[in-house]
Amino acid sequence: MKIKRNIAVSDSGFVFNPTTGESFSTNPIGLEIIMALKSHQGPAQIQASILDRYTTDQVTVEKDLSDFFDMLARLDLLEQDEKNQD
Amino acid sequence: MKKCQYERPLIQRLNVGLMNKFGTRTEYVPFTHIDGNSIKALLAAYGSPLFVISEATIRQTLRDAQRAFRTRYPKVQFAWSYKTNYLNAVCCVFHQEGSWAEVVSGFEYQKALKNGVPGNKIIFNGPDKTVGELELAIKNSSLIHIDHLDELYMLKELCMKLELKARVAVRVNMDTGVYPIWDRFGFNYENGQAWDAINKIMLSDMMDLCGLHCHIGTFMLTPSAYAVAAYKMADLALGVRQKFNRSIQYIDMGGGFASKNTLKGSYLPGVDVSPSFDQYAEAITTAILNAGFGESELPMIVLETGRALVDEAGFLLGTVIANKRLGDGRRATVLDFGVNVLFTSFWYDHKISPAQDFSRYTEDTVIFGPLCMNIDVVRENVPLPPLNRGDHVVVHTVGAYNLTQWMQFISLRPAVVMIDMNDQLHIIRERETMSSVEKDERLPDYLTGFKL
Ligand SMILES: Cc1ncc(COP(=O)(O)O)c(C=O)c1O
Numbered sequence: 375m376k377i378k379r380n381i382a383v384s385d386s387g388f389v390f391n392p393t394t395g396e397s398f399s400t401n402p403i404g405l406e407i408i409m410a411l412k413s414h415q416g417p418a419q420i421q422a423s424i425l426d427r428y429t430t431d432q433v434t435v436e437k438d439l440s441d442f443f444d445m446l447a448r449l450d451l452l453e454q455d456e457k458n459q460d
Numbered sequence: 461m462k463k464c465q466y467e468r469p470l471i472q473r474l475n476v477g478l479m480n481k482f483g484t485r486t487e488y489v490p491f492t493h494i495d496g497n498s499i500k501a502l503l504a505a506y507g508s509p510l511f512v513i514s515e516a517t518i519r520q521t522l523r524d525a526q527r528a529f530r531t532r533y534p535k536v537q538f539a540w541s542y543k544t545n546y547l548n549a550v551c552c553v554f555h556q557e558g559s560w561a562e563v564v565s566g567f568e569y570q571k572a573l574k575n576g577v578p579g580n581k582i583i584f585n586g587p588d589k590t591v592g593e594l595e596l597a598i599k600n601s602s603l604i605h606i607d608h609l610d611e612l613y614m615l616k617e618l619c620m621k622l623e624l625k626a627r628v629a630v631r632v633n634m635d636t637g638v639y640p641i642w643d644r645f646g647f648n649y650e651n652g653q654a655w656d657a658i659n660k661i662m663l664s665d666m667m668d669l670c671g672l673h674c675h676i677g678t679f680m681l682t683p684s685a686y687a688v689a690a691y692k693m694a695d696l697a698l699g700v701r702q703k704f705n706r707s708i709q710y711i712d713m714g715g716g717f718a719s720k721n722t723l724k725g726s727y728l729p730g731v732d733v734s735p736s737f738d739q740y741a742e743a744i745t746t747a748i749l750n751a752g753f754g755e756s757e758l759p760m761i762v763l764e765t766g767r768a769l770v771d772e773a774g775f776l777l778g779t780v781i782a783n784k785r786l787g788d789g790r791r792a793t794v795l796d797f798g799v800n801v802l803f804t805s806f807w808y809d810h811k812i813s814p815a816q817d818f819s820r821y822t823e824d825t826v827i828f829g830p831l832c833m834n835i836d837v838v839r840e841n842v843p844l845p846p847l848n849r850g851d852h853v854v855v856h857t858v859g860a861y862n863l864t865q866w867m868q869f870i871s872l873r874p875a876v877v878m879i880d881m882n883d884q885l886h887i888i889r890e891r892e893t894m895s896s897v898e899k900d901e902r903l904p905d906y907l908t909g910f911k912l
Pocket of ligand 1: 541544562585675677678679714715716717764765766767768860
């Protein structure tokens with residue numbers, strides 16, 4: 375899974391897609407995940423890192439991550455060809 | 461290493477230009493307490509969901525309304541509209557503050573009597589009063605507001621039989637410039653029906669015409685409609701004085717003042733658009749003061765205000781059951797109460813607050829109730845921070861009509877607690893139980909026992 379290469383992300387959680395002109399806002403943990411995807415980390419690695427640093431549990435993170443990735447795909451922020459792959 | 465507080469990741473498209481000019485208002489602080497009692501403790505003690513009534517808010521709101529009218533007019537009487545919320549504890553707070561009772565059925569009439577309201581301080585409205593109910597009302601000297609000619613004749617006959625005089629008023633409907641006109645109740649002003657009914661009563665010695673009554677609609681956002689109504693009522697009262705040399709004792713302006721709720725489809729929140737009691741009072745009292753009554757014959761103004769007096773005193777507390785993503789990508793949250801107990805979600809976009817800390821990030825969310833019905837939508841679209849299963853929410857401004865129109869449907873109805881003036885808790889209606897619900901059911905013998 376990869377974030378589209380030209381997507382711009384600011385430190386404050388502002389996400390911009392220059393191809394469509396659309397902008398998005400994300401919360402700090404969402405920003406972290408997007409940055410991790412940008413640096414080519416996979417879902418398993420991201421999940422482990424969240425579990426390591428936040429007070430939460432595996433089931434919650436798994437559920438929330440899958441929902442978040444689904445949203446990224448819906449908002450057309452993922453590379454097309456990899457949209458349906460893990 | 462200390463771990464950080466977790467929050468569900470979320471991302472939302474920014475719709476530039478689509479927000480209204482005031483922005484979408486979201487609450488930035490959690491709503492954790494009502495009158496000194498924590499939401500968490502309330503739910504732990506009484507279960508979820510739970511209705512909470514703030515006695516202090518009721519008294520404060522009524523006093524505010526009374527001040528608005530009494531500073532402008534010498535004779536004002538509020539009568540509590542039972543149908544709006546007839547939990548006895550709520551009614552008795554209003555009666556302690558001096559409100560009479562306004563009822564629209566034999567059931568409500570009995571409730572008012574049982575609560576200790578003297579018969580002559582009960583206003584009996586509505587199109588469906590039975591012979592037995594009218595008889596009792598005549599004997600108790602209650603104020604019987606006549607809705608139609610059939611009732612007028614029935615009442616006359618009863619009075620003759622009982623050899624008692626009834627104290628009555630005529631319910632009048634009229635064009636106030638707000639549509640639709642509520643012309644199904646009472647006698648019409650413009651076509652002369654109301655004047656005709658008044659004459660029929662004045663010429664009968666079995667009935668004492670004490671007052672004139674109207675109720676021009678509900679959630680009226682234009683105070684000027686009340687000015688028109690008050691002017692027409694005063695015109696009828698002055699007509700009576702001129703023709704019969706008799707003063708009308710009171711003009712009852714009914715209910716209908718808007719509460720601070722937001723009507724569905726409204727562009728701006730109710731707190732910003734609903735007129736104040738002062739605005740309504742100004743419209744009504746100015747019209748009556750200027751109508752041409754002599755100082756000593758000014759009629760008393762009666763008000764049957766319902767929702768505007770009790771809506772804000774009611775809260776519904778509940779719990780998040782689940783979060784989902786809908787087929788079209790919208791976030792959905794399922795709560796443990798639905799339209800079965802929050803009937804007013806059909807009319808209002810109720811304000812909903814999380815009851816625990818949250819961040820400033822929000823996501824547009826559909827709020828569903830737990831019923832297995834497509835209509836069970838509490839809010840169609842509300843920006844809310846990420847809520848987790850088990851989190852608590854508070855729905856505001858639910859004190860009017862929910863506790864009378866709620867349904868026992870699919871699940872048991874929740875308890876209702878009142879917080880008194882010293883922040884102490886009193887259960888004023890128990891949570892329903894299997895036995896309280898089945899108490900009136902009967903199972904024929906031949907249906908007991910079967911093999912599957
Ligand atoms: C005769 C009468 N009086 C008073 C009320 C209370 O109205 P509201 O709650 O709009 O103030 C109603 C409500 O329908 C009513 O029918």
